Amino acid sequence: MDAPLRLRLRGPEGKQHTISLPAKSTLADLQKEAQGVFSFGAGNIEFLLGFPPVLCNAAPGTSLSELLCSGDTVTVRGPLLETAPALAPPPKNVCPDACSDSGFELEVLRALSRARSNPSSVLDAICKRRQHYQGKDYFPPDRGGKTAVVTKEGQAAVLDAIGFLGSIAPHPPLSEVCIQGLRLAAEDHLLDLGQRGAVGHEGADGSSSSDRQCRYGAWGGKSGECLWFGRMGTSATQIVEDLIVDDGVPTRGHRKGIYDPRFEVAGVRMGPHKTFGACCVIEFASRYEDNEQELIKRVCAGPPAVAAGKAVKTQWQLGQCPGCKEAIHGGSVMEALGHKWHRDCFACQADGCGLKLCGVPYQENNGMPFCKDCYYKSFGSTCSGCGEKIHGRVMKNAGQTWHEECWVPAKGKAAPPVSGYRRPPAARNTAPTSRIAGSAHPKTPPPKVGARARTPPPAISGAQARTPPPVKSGALPKIGAGRGTVAKATPNKVPMGVMGSAKSNVTALGMSYANLE
Numbered sequence: 001m002d003a004p005l006r007l008r009l010r011g012p013e014g015k016q017h018t019i020s021l022p023a024k025s026t027l028a029d030l031q032k033e034a035q036g037v038f039s040f041g042a043g044n045i046e047f048l049l050g051f052p053p054v055l056c057n058a059a060p061g062t063s064l065s066e067l068l069c070s071g072d073t074v075t076v077r078g079p080l081l082e083t084a085p086a087l088a089p090p091p092k093n094v095c096p097d098a099c100s101d102s103g104f105e106l107e108v109l110r111a112l113s114r115a116r117s118n119p120s121s122v123l124d125a126i127c128k129r130r131q132h133y134q135g136k137d138y139f140p141p142d143r144g145g146k147t148a149v150v151t152k153e154g155q156a157a158v159l160d161a162i163g164f165l166g167s168i169a170p171h172p173p174l175s176e177v178c179i180q181g182l183r184l185a186a187e188d189h190l191l192d193l194g195q196r197g198a199v200g201h202e203g204a205d206g207s208s209s210s211d212r213q214c215r216y217g218a219w220g221g222k223s224g225e226c227l228w229f230g231r232m233g234t235s236a237t238q239i240v241e242d243l244i245v246d247d248g249v250p251t252r253g254h255r256k257g258i259y260d261p262r263f264e265v266a267g268v269r270m271g272p273h274k275t276f277g278a279c280c281v282i283e284f285a286s287r288y289e290d291n292e293q294e295l296i297k298r299v300c301a302g303p304p305a306v307a308a309g310k311a312v313k314t315q316w317q318l319g320q321c322p323g324c325k326e327a328i329h330g331g332s333v334m335e336a337l338g339h340k341w342h343r344d345c346f347a348c349q350a351d352g353c354g355l356k357l358c359g360v361p362y363q364e365n366n367g368m369p370f371c372k373d374c375y376y377k378s379f380g381s382t383c384s385g386c387g388e389k390i391h392g393r394v395m396k397n398a399g400q401t402w403h404e405e406c407w408v409p410a411k412g413k414a415a416p417p418v419s420g421y422r423r424p425p426a427a428r429n430t431a432p433t434s435r436i437a438g439s440a441h442p443k444t445p446p447p448k449v450g451a452r453a454r455t456p457p458p459a460i461s462g463a464q465a466r467t468p469p470p471v472k473s474g475a476l477p478k479i480g481a482g483r484g485t486v487a488k489a490t491p492n493k494v495p496m497g498v499m500g501s502a503k504s505n506v507t508a509l510g511m512s513y514a515n516l517e
Contacts (some may be wrong), residue, residue, distance in 0.1 A: 005064055006177065008073045009139030011038040016292070021064065028060035028404035034076045048075040069106045105178050105268040107236035108280065112258060112266065115240050119259075123165040126241060129158050142238060152248035161245045161255065162252030168259060175265045180289045181217035182267025186281040188212050188303050189225075190269045193281075195306050197274030201225055204307035213283060216294045221286020222262045226254045238279055262286050321345050322367070334358055337367055350374035 005025065009017045017037045021029060031045050047056040049067060058067060068074070115122045132139045137156035139145045151157070189212055192203050200210055209225035228239050243254040257263070263284040274280040320330050322337075323345025334343050348355040348362070348371040355371045363375035370378070372391070380389040385406030395402045 004070075005068060006070045007068060008071075009034055009037060010073055010075045011291075013169055023065060025064045026060065027056070027058055027062045027064060027067070030064060030074070031060065035075075038076060040269075046077040048077070065164070069103060069178065071175075071179070072185075073180055083187075104236065104270060105183070106176065108239060108268045108270070108282065109176055109178060109266060110175055111236040111240040112282075113176070115244065115258060116171040117173045119165045119168050119170060122241065122244060123162060125237075126158060126161050126165065126245065129241075130155055140238070142235065157245050157247040160252070164252075164255065165244070171259055171261050172264070174263065177265070179265050179285075179288045179290065180295055181269045182213060182265065182283040182285065183269060184216050184267075184295070184303075185212040186208070186267050186269035186283045187271075188215070190271050190279055190281045191303050192306050193227075194271055194273045197276075199227070199229065199275075201227065205304070209283065213285065214287070216298060217288055217290040219285040219288045222260070222284075223286075224257045224260065224263065224284040226257050226282040227286070228280040228282075229273060229278070230280075231277040232272065234278065249449055256262075257284060260284070264446055323347070323349075337364055337369065348374050350378060 004023055005021045007019055007030075010017060012032070015038065019033055019037065021033065027047070030047065034045055034047075048054060049072070051057050053367055054136055094154055129138070132141060132145065133155050134148075136151050137148040138151050138154075139148055155459065178368065182196050187211070189201075189203060191197065192205075195357060198204070202213065204425060208225045210219070213219050216454065218446065230239070240258070243258060246252045248257045263286060265285050265288050267283045268280065270278065270280040319328055319340055320326065321342045322339050323341055326342075328340055328342060334341050334346055336346060343358055344356065346357050347353075348357060349368045350370055353371060353374050355374075357369050357371065361372060362369045363372055363379075364370070365375065365379050376389045376391050380391065381394050381401040382388070383390050383403045383406050384400040385402055385408065388403075390401060390403055393404060395404050397407065
């Protein structure tokens with residue numbers, strides 16, 4: 001059975017009321033509940049959802065589970081609030097992936113609670129990780145097992161997590177109510193780290209996690225913070241498992257924070273990160289009380305401005321990206337053209353293009369990548385035949401470039417032969433004797449006067465005829481063993497210069513085909 005939705009309604013003059021509705025309730029049910037709680041008169045009731053609050057334009061029959069999660073705060077405006085000042089528009093510098101979507105936050109909270117209350121279920125999943133390591137490279141199954149994530153410790157951190165989970169007792173789950181003050185504290189730090197591409201628990205203004213939590217309420221008992229860095233699209237379960245493995249953190253502080261029995265409430269924010277692609281901030285506390293006035297100020301004014309901060313330092317120092325000319329501190333990195341690149345920076349360098357080239361065929365010019373269309377447009381050869389750019393294979397001949405299908409011999413000259421004998425220059429323009437007009441065949445000149453006519457020798461017949469020796473069974477006759485059985489043709493002598501010319505021509509033609517690109 002689905003758990004009921006527990007919502008906090010904020011009405012006129014700062015009045016608040018907490019209600020509980022069935023999981024299958026609709027927006028119309030919420031309107032009826034708000035009308036009874038705040039005694040609104042007849043008229044339209046408006047709801048503002050999320051942080052910063054945004055006017056809800058959904059149909060009355062829309063399920064609340066599609067719009068809200070348990071623990072959310074809903075601002076209500078009705079006929080009695082006509083004189084009340086309107087809420088400020090959403091600030092422009094709020095992280096777009098962390099302003100109103102609380103569904104993923106609830107998934108992270110539930111994944112944390114499952115890991116705390118049932119360590120054995122997480123143990124099985126982490127044990128399966130070992131088969132996806134090659135040295136220190138981890139190939140996550142959720143990425144198809146083909147993308148390597150470079151780790152610091154390899155399987156050592158996984159084995160350490162397995163030993164920890166096998167010895168720990170179950171802990172109480174966290175509250176499924178995502179505390180608003182903790183959510184805003186997490187969002188402040190997310191924007192700080194994300195815009196600067198930084199890591200660490202200290203803000204650019206020098207604030208600690210407990211300082212940020214005190215901005216919007218008061219925490220009691222113990223407070224803490226976990227930071228996860230990765231890529232957008234990673235599941236909540238994967239995030240929690242990564243924090244439990246805690247690769248590269250000698251103290252295993254994230255793992256200890258998840259399994260600290262003193263933590264009972266939490267707030268989550270996830271959004272883009274300049275260096276690593278995505279960042280998830282989790283704020284923990286034993287207990288927390290929201291300061292409503294500070295919450296309203298924060299919603300109206302937006303998050304604090306991000307200070308300059310210190311130079312960004314991470315565990316990775318991978319050189320300078322040729323694309324953006326900035327240092328590579330980690331995240332999605334690829335190697336191409338002899339350098340490491342930010343994955344998003346490896347794109348077509350032509351003005352106005354910017355096509356991402358990871359996994360896409362590309363061309364190189366002066367050490368920079370270009371998509372094929374832009375490369376041929378800017379640097380491609382022009383066909384001497386049709387005048388268009390040549391895409392693909394290029395034929396070079398006599399200092400000109402051609403499409404293969406456009407190449408034709410020069411006017412008045414035959415195509416250079418691939419191989420064979422070239423006739424001397426003096427005989428090139430004269431036809432052979434057998435091709436003289438009016439004579440189908442060459443005529444035999446008449447014999448000279450007084451010359452003896454040559455007669456053929458008499459034919460040998462009968463027993464005088466010589467016969468080849470008998471062939472033994474299973475043996476082949478030797479070629480050329482008998483006189484006159486094989487005639488050896490003697491090649492005509494050709495001037496050295498002519499053969500040299502023929503050889504040079506064949507070589508040049510071969511080079512033309514060798515230059516096909």
